[in-house]
Amino acid sequence: MTAVKGLSLLSGGLDSQLAVKVLESAGAEVEGVCFATPFFSHSAAEKAAEALGIRLHIVDFTATELALIENPPHGFGKAMNPCIDCHASMIRCAGEMAARLGFDFVATGEVLGQRPMSQNRQALEIVEREAALQGRLVRPLSALLLEPSIPEREGRLDRSKLLSLQGRRRDAQIALAAQFGITEYPSPAGGCKLTEAAYGRKLKDLRDHEGLGSRRLVELLAVGRHFRLPDGTGLIVGRDQRENEILACETALGEFFDSGNLPGPGALLVGGARSADDLALARRIVAAYTKGGGEASRDFMQPYHIC
Numbered sequence: 001m002t003a004v005k006g007l008s009l010l011s012g013g014l015d016s017q018l019a020v021k022v023l024e025s026a027g028a029e030v031e032g033v034c035f036a037t038p039f040f041s042h043s044a045a046e047k048a049a050e051a052l053g054i055r056l057h058i059v060d061f062t063a064t065e066l067a068l069i070e071n072p073p074h075g076f077g078k079a080m081n082p083c084i085d086c087h088a089s090m091i092r093c094a095g096e097m098a099a100r101l102g103f104d105f106v107a108t109g110e111v112l113g114q115r116p117m118s119q120n121r122q123a124l125e126i127v128e129r130e131a132a133l134q135g136r137l138v139r140p141l142s143a144l145l146l147e148p149s150i151p152e153r154e155g156r157l158d159r160s161k162l163l164s165l166q167g168r169r170r171d172a173q174i175a176l177a178a179q180f181g182i183t184e185y186p187s188p189a190g191g192c193k194l195t196e197a198a199y200g201r202k203l204k205d206l207r208d209h210e211g212l213g214s215r216r217l218v219e220l221l222a223v224g225r226h227f228r229l230p231d232g233t234g235l236i237v238g239r240d241q242r243e244n245e246i247l248a249c250e251t252a253l254g255e256f257f258d259s260g261n262l263p264g265p266g267a268l269l270v271g272g273a274r275s276a277d278d279l280a281l282a283r284r285i286v287a288a289y290t291k292g293g294g295e296a297s298r299d300f301m302q303p304y305h306i307c
């Protein structure tokens with residue numbers, strides 16, 4: 001009998017790495033898939049795939065993620081993170097890839113009850129149903145607490161090797177990591193910018209003003225200090241030389257200016273009416289960040305400062 005083949009979501013986090021190891025111990029051949037967006041770097045997944053010795057498929061997920069941010073059917077988490085829909089969409093996409101590439105099942109490193117909102121039993125069921133993967137979605141870390149999947153029922157995936165982890169404690173995962181020789185993994189909370197409240201404020205502001213149609217404007221949320229001026233103009237002020245240079249190259253998106261002869265930041269004006277009042281305020285804000293060229297207090301800019 002040929003080995004059962006699984007396509008496992010791999011973020012590079014510990015649980016996703018453990019899922020691969022547990023599936024392999026249960027007799028599966030595993031490849032990984034990760035979903036790249038401006039909000040989530042895939043470098044940890046690439047590192048993990050290399051350490052695990054598995055092939056990694058990288059899918060550009062930006063368009064799907066942006067559409068979910070515009071309209072998340074199950075709403076947002078604490079910030080601008082449409083986790084339930086995002087996760088379901090990733091799994092649906094992995095399911096389509098699995099069917100196309102001849103995999104028998106899709107797997108994730110989800111642990112029942114680890115995240116109260118997105119990994120409770122009901123959320124796991126929603127994801128499986130909405131991804132149209134009934135019976136072909138395996139959660140090896142909590143499989144013994146869930147209905148057996150089709151590969152388990154067929155005896156092609158050894159259920160006795162699957163686990164019954166649940167809850168938020170990490171002791172069992174850390175012990176398993178040592179057992180499987182997994183030494184490098186990022187912290188469980190880190191990674192997705194959409195879960196950060198401050199980043200969420202900038203993203204919401206962009207969505208509500210310029211919209212999310214420009215991928216480059218979305219990428220620029222990671223650069224500089226962001227302001228929204230009274231007549232609707234967006235202002236991004238560089239925080240260091242590297243950011244000043246990035247902003248100086250974005251003249252296709254907006255209007256760049258700097259602090260002239262004084263040492264200080266560069267800034268980009270985007271969208272809005274760019275009224276005379278906004279431009280004057282933008283120059284005043286930039287001047288306040290120059291060395292010796294602006295007002296002593298920066299309190300005046302607080303009402304316009306997003307993050």
Ligand code: SF4
Pocket residue numbers: 040081082083084086087192193194195
């Ligand atoms: S944390 Fe980010 S990448 Fe992960 S499911 Fe939520 S929105 Fe998607």
